[in-house]
Amino acid sequence: MRANGPLDAETILSATEDVLRRYGPAKATVVDVGKELGVSHAAVYKHFPSKAALRDAVSRRWLNRDRDALAAIASDTEIPPPRRLRSWLVALLAAKRAKAHDEPELFAAYQLLVTGNSAAAIDHVADLLGQLEAVLADGMADGSFRRADPAETARAVFTATTRFHHPGLAGSWTQPGIEHELDVVCALLLDGLR
Amino acid sequence: MRANGPLDAETILSATEDVLRRYGPAKATVVDVGKELGVSHAAVYKHFPSKAALRDAVSRRWLNRDRDALAAIASDTEIPPPRRLRSWLVALLAAKRAKAHDEPELFAAYQLLVTGNSAAAIDHVADLLGQLEAVLADGMADGSFRRADPAETARAVFTATTRFHHPGLAGSWTQPGIEHELDVVCALLLDGLR
DNA sequence: ACGGTTACAGATTTCAGATTTTGTATTCTG
DNA sequence: CAGAATACAAAATCTGAAATCTGTAACCGT
Structure with a gap:
């Protein structure tokens, strides 16, 4: 669930990390990340151009x-x-x-x-x-x-x-x-x- | 095709190597090896206890x-x-x-x-x-x-x-x-x- | 009995159709 | 207009039934 206020990159990264931890890289989807944030998956794409970029940023x-x-x-x-x-x-x-x-x-x-x-x-x-x-x-x-x-x-x-x-x-x-x-x-x- | 005479381990290894070269380790089957030798796959099992043992011997x-x-x-x-x-x-x-x-x-x-x-x-x-x-x-x-x-x-x-x-x-x-x-x-x- | 075949059960793989997922475009809301 | 939802096409993945493969056992022919 989203905390509150507008969505920012850092919040998305944390959610993605959680999702990754829970499902592993093979199963985690950006829809899951959206769900975790209480937001549509398209919202995530406003901040990261692709799933690859998102994974990259999380790992970094x-x-x-x-x-x-x-x-x-x-x-x-x-x-x-x-x-x-x-x-x-x-x-x-x-x-x-x-x-x-x-x-x-x-x-x-x-x-x-x-x-x-x-x-x-x-x-x-x-x-x-x-x-x-x-x-x-x-x-x-x-x-x-x-x-x-x-x-x-x-x-x-x-x-x-x-x-x-x-x-x-x-x-x-x-x-x-x-x-x-x-x-x-x-x-x-x-x-x-x- | 089998050369002639009784089947021996060395002949099987060569056939397996050919099959492996042709199909790769993911696709190669023991049935393929049998076909290559003009023999049933069960004949191969008279000389090697398992597919793993066969692959092992080929690699060795x-x-x-x-x-x-x-x-x-x-x-x-x-x-x-x-x-x-x-x-x-x-x-x-x-x-x-x-x-x-x-x-x-x-x-x-x-x-x-x-x-x-x-x-x-x-x-x-x-x-x-x-x-x-x-x-x-x-x-x-x-x-x-x-x-x-x-x-x-x-x-x-x-x-x-x-x-x-x-x-x-x-x-x-x-x-x-x-x-x-x-x-x-x-x-x-x-x-x-x- | 030797050197092999055929027959078979259970595990694994394949493949086509259904479902998800990704990424974008358009639409909605405050 | 900013921030997000919905809608959608193309690509990837899942699913489950059919086919194949592995390994064993029982069975020929010489």
Whole structure:
């Protein structure tokens, strides 16, 4: 049911998120979203040009929700860059795994975006790469990492940890040894960075 | 059509491979395999307990087909271990990509096995890990790699290159920069190995 | 008995027709 | 006129009956 006042994008996003959580991305329709808001589905189209755009916007908001915790680690100059990199990667895995486990339907919606090369997914990766690059740049500046192209190196580190953050591989995030596996890969990468 | 003489497992595998190539894993049926052999589908069940077992056996044979080329690199003691590791990883990507491109239906069948945790897929990975471990052990023996648990290190290297060999990520193997990306990751890993 | 066929039950897939859903255009209401 | 409802066409999805497929058992012919 609609709260009151005129309909705005943010309200629609929340309703869509609820509907998505309830029915999952395969079943949720924009008619459902309208029903949730006590409004016709056409009203939703006044604010979003298509269902795809709506899903994209929901996922973008959802992804940004724990973005800040990660960004906080990346920019915490108290921690020396090597440990910071490790913490960041561990936190990334933890965050992704928590999302996959606690909100399976929204995670499934996100997976669809990734396989569909949607803008939200691309932007999300770009954001993470940016954070990674900052940590690497800090380390190169203070001498704890060998000098190299920070952007390229960030991409390499991100790629080398694909197994721990790519949503298509989420199925194996529950297997027991994974924390240790990340540890070993981290160690290898940190040694490689200097 | 059946060649002649009694039906044997190898003949069935070849027929199944043809059928799979023609119809793809989604459409291919055991009845098709029988037709291909000029035999009833029940005859096939005399040699394989289930359709799953049949698919498993076909994929196993298909995967083993270019296993030897890779094994040859892994055990070529002429090449110093660091360069050997790099060559092996490059060859692995090339082989996987060629299979995905040239035999999409058989590759799709293999993808299904992987997502279903089939024995063929598990054994295939174990085989590759063994080859990797051998290269690493050689390098540790001759001092070009830091000493460490070779099995664990092999798994870490394999994990760090997931993006380049996991069939679930095959969709992105055609994107232009990938060779270079592997190069950068390789460099990072080689530095990490010492 | 060996190497295969035919027969069959239950699960799965197919396909056409009915229903929903998406997205747009027009209409209504305050 | 702004904000939303209704109406509607084309596309996608659902449904359920018919067909096919899987796996087993009982049955030939040599």
